[in-house]
Amino acid sequence: MQNKGLITIFAILFGLVSIYQLSFTFVANKVEDSAKEFANSKFSAEQPHERDNAEARYLDSVGNNTVFLGIDYNTAKEKELNKGLDLKGGINVILEVSVKDILKGLANNTKDPAFNQALENATELQKDSQETYLESFFKAFEALPGENELASSDIFFNKNLEDVIDQGMSNDQVKPIIQKKIDESITSAFEVLRKRIDKFGVTQPNIQRLGKSARILVELPGAKDVDRVRKLLQSTAQLEFWYVYKFEEMAGFLQAADTKAGEIAMAKSAPETTQVSDTTKTVTDTTKTEDDDVSKLLGGQDVKDSLANDNKSNPILSKMVSLGSQGGPVIATFRLKDTADINSYLRNPQIKSLLPNELRFAKFMWGLPESNPQLNGEEVTALYAIKSEKDGLPPLGGSVVVDARQEFDNMSRVVVSMQMNGQGAKVWEQMTGDAYQNQSQIAIVLDNIVYSAPGVTSGPIAGGRSQISGNFTVPQGQDLANVLRAGKLPASAEIIQGEVVGPTLGHEAISSGIMSFMIALVIVLLWMIGYYGKAGVFADIALLVNILFIFGILAGLGAVLTLPGIAGIVLTIGMSVDANVLIFERIKEELAKGKAQKDAIKDGFNNALSSILDANITTGLTGLILLVFGTGPIQGFATTLLIGIATSLFTAIFITRLFIDSYTKNGKSLPCSTSFTKNLFKNVSIEFLRKRKIAYVFSGIMILISLGSLFTIGLNQGVDFVGGRTYTVRFAKDVNSQEVQDNLIKTFGSAEAKTYGGDNQLKITTKYKVDETGTDVDEEIEHMLFETVKKDMPADMTYEDFVGDREGKTIGRMEYYKVSPTIADDIKKDSFWAVFGSLVVVFLYILLRFRRWQFSLGAVAAVFHDVLIVLGVFSLTYKFMPFSMEIDQAFIAAILTVIGYSLNDTVIVFDRIREYFGEHPSWKMNRIIDVALSSTLGRTLNTSFTTLIVLLCMFFFGAESIRGLLFAIIVGIVVGTYSSLFIATPIMYDTVKRKKVEDLIDKKEEDEVALEA
Known part of the structure; x- marks a missing residue:
């Protein structure tokens, strides 16, 4: 290997840069740990909000303090390794x-x-x-x-x-x-x-x-x-300023509307047209005697009490909590849960027709919900009547606001102050002047909710300054100022896909991910030493350098590390080992031919290069397709996989070579084996082609079973593909999933509850109101979910505790995921094109690389074989497996990984077959293929074993959320190893065996010349 010095310098610099990039993560974690300790020392676990605030204040106070090598926390936080939602918790929509x-x-x-x-x-x-x-x-x-x-x-x-x-x-x-x-x-x-x-x-x-x-x-x-x-x-941030009617101006209509609503309700149960007609006349007269109605309604609580039990004849007033006051803008106050019913009455054409001519364009709006202590904290809201004209446009719109900020008024209440432009200031001065003269109020409305309706007590307000009040908390005030300052959305925006991961679940995922990663790494490191001796030590060093490079690049690029991303890194460990295994096996072959050690090492690296490149390029192509079609965590998986492929190639080809050349330059022996593995697979000779008919029959039966199951049982399609809502709910004790599911079905009509991890945690899926979107629908379903599972929760748990997200939370809703049917169709389409596209790309690559369509056919047939069997296994077992086996985006990532791995194996086998064609032109084709397959058996089994060990560690010790993905890959690797030997190669043989082998020899020589160039 030439330019060793340059490569050494590059590797050292690359390592130092990676360490520097990761130092930001170290600094950020160190300061955040100190902040948590500080907050925990000040507040107990029963004070989560106070702890969060204390932690935030601590971080804010030390943000610019130097911590390590001139790095402060604020800088470190900006440049730390990004963690995805599944590792950190958070919200993705x-x-x-x-x-x-x-x-x-x-x-x-x-x-x-x-x-x-x-x-x-x-x-x-x-x-x-x-x-x-x-x-x-x-x-x-x-x-x-x-x-x-x-x-x-x-x-x-x-x-x-x-x-x-x-x-x-x-x-x-x-x-x-x-x-x-x-x-x-x-x-x-x-x-x-x-x-x-x-x-x-x-x-x-x-x-x-x-x-x-x-x-x-x-x-x-x-x-x-x-x-x-x-x-x-x-929030569309549709800010509007309206004149508002006083209570006494709408009181008569409220009485008339209540009477008419009662008639309509009574008429539905016992319709009598003459009675309705007479009463209508009376109601119309009543609207004209406004003063009498006001005096009746201003009787206040007596009126309400007399009507409380008369819901059918007085459906509006019987729901009333309290009346407005004379001269004020509030007409009446109702329970929040009753607003939908009141709206339906007020929108009824028969009731709207009761409005006097001067009030006919009035618009009814609700105020901000407030907790009512007299109703045990139940939320109530006020009803307002807005003065509108025929065009329905407000006198002043929010587009005139040029600045907004959260402040405190002279009573220390949170308010939002606004500054208007010149045009707005002029209209605002006119509006406040009119309100002052008429002793009326101006309603400040945001997204059709009345935030406040203040009166004007000191004359017209000049300069365009105004305030919004409404019993805000500081975060609410900050958010309101934020949306007003940013401007309104040009149209409404609905959440069609959403995911909420609690921070506790994220911390657990990190812990399990790190533990499984370390276990897998230790096993692989020990295996390489036990199998290849000192050469295995050099491979281990290269592997550790590879991991450092991967994390350094992720941090430097600002890429996001996700749980599937960790799985991608773990899979990269297996691929990195694969490259070293290929090299060591080739060196052993060259030594067995009697070559000097120096020549054997040189030829071993050169001969392995073609197979290593082919194998990694095919896997890289599937990773690229996954990166293009995937979203969120799946893109994280593809990113780490692609980075891992590049770093694995560099470390295996160059770093390992540097250590081996340095060790052997003085003539030291490096057999690339131990006493136990020295003769392992050395004289293996299996007639693979003679067994191909048995393999065809076996695979045919497996495919028929898989197809039969797919057409009869089908697959457990996740919400990614059909739409719906999924909740991860953790209980304080073990629960019976079937019993919980039965209760959920009573609530939602259709639902599924499956044990997810331990027996105290369930994954609950429902398609209830799957076509409806909006915050109110989400909240309605979460309330229904809470009421259904509440009996299995602690007696003192509230809804807020159930859905709240805070660190250290041990029970309640831990994760939430929603997909609307519209985007589910798109995800399904993208997934199909991802799988189909990967097969086409790989077919073309193999055709280009091996120059014969028979090789492409064999490889793609083996891939189809593998994918069908993996799908069949999922179809046959998803009903009783103790982990989620939903077909979702993660499963598609697994299928593409299986495709890449299967092709990796197949390409290496094909490469050896083509090499033997050149070395033994006089041999019959079946002998060439059998010997070539036998010679790669050690590499195939070794690589499959190490990769499976890694994946099994992740499967048993890793997070529950990626267990289905890992199971699919594990099945795929087992089936892919088998298909490379018994499906891909026999199909290639059966389609090419009548051709002359000289063509293959020529193609091999052309490729070698191209590689040398």
């Missing part, structure tokens, strides 16, 4: 910006029937389509009967788009303009979300738009407050 809302906005909220029908039809098309919403809209619009033009004055030829769209444009001319406007709106939404997240306070947040879609990925490692994050991400 995919938001989909509503293209439907953007289209409505571009069309100026038109009432055009064709446009609105096309929107509804597009929504239906999206349920079973892989198209974007915009493509579905265009298709639905053109499918409508008649000559419908996008550029008509009722649709996109309006004041919003008159600069870019002319009325005479065809639909094909309008489409790209609308597409551009949609892209601009989604980019705007991305920037708004990025600004909000930058101020949220988590370290190493990640936000990215997924391709050209309307989907935005947001990862917040370490975030614990799920509700806060949901509101931050989904």
